Amino acid sequence: MSRPVKLRCVGQLPSAGFFRPVGIPANALQEVCLSVEEAESIRLKDLEGLEQEECAGRMHVSRPTFHRVLEVARKKLADALINGKAIQIEGGNFGLPQSRFRCNNDGHEWNVPFETLARGLPLSCPACSSLNIQPMPLPPFGWGRGRGGRFRGGRRW
Numbered sequence: 001m002s003r004p005v006k007l008r009c010v011g012q013l014p015s016a017g018f019f020r021p022v023g024i025p026a027n028a029l030q031e032v033c034l035s036v037e038e039a040e041s042i043r044l045k046d047l048e049g050l051e052q053e054e055c056a057g058r059m060h061v062s063r064p065t066f067h068r069v070l071e072v073a074r075k076k077l078a079d080a081l082i083n084g085k086a087i088q089i090e091g092g093n094f095g096l097p098q099s100r101f102r103c104n105n106d107g108h109e110w111n112v113p114f115e116t117l118a119r120g121l122p123l124s125c126p127a128c129s130s131l132n133i134q135p136m137p138l139p140p141f142g143w144g145r146g147r148g149g150r151f152r153g154g155r156r157w
């Protein structure tokens with residue numbers, strides 16, 4: 001049995017999902033792609049100024065893992081800034097501190113805490129025990145691009 005990919009907890013989604021430099025023709029424009037959890041590492045460490053230990057705790061990962069994620073994120077941002085590349089934020093393996101789920105059987109809605117999702121157990125509807133449930137869509141970000149799914153390639157909860 002393969003180990004499920006470990007989810008990282010993301011406390012706040014970015015307000016925009018696509019950034020591009022002015023003055024670079026579209027056919028010459030390259031882009032870097034940041035996962036949502038990489039953006040979160042920048043937010044916690046560089047914007048909120050938290051210690052790495054604290055950042056790691058917030059994202060429910062070990063300190064070395066947090067450090068790795070942060071280094072990758074910073075490198076991508078530096079590459080975009082210096083080499084004039086666009087930045088796309090999408091995808092990844094993350095969950096919110098609370099995710100809202102909906103039952104397709106009886107329409108019941110409820111919140112699931114991150115810790116429950118991270119344990120990877122199958123979830124069922126607390127009202128009717130149906131397994132026919134799905135996560136509610138995340139609030140949209142990344143307007144102005146229209147290139148398909150906002151969380152392409154990533155789990156949505």
Ligand SMILES: [Zn+2]
Binds near residue numbers: 104106125127
């Ligand atoms: Zn139900």
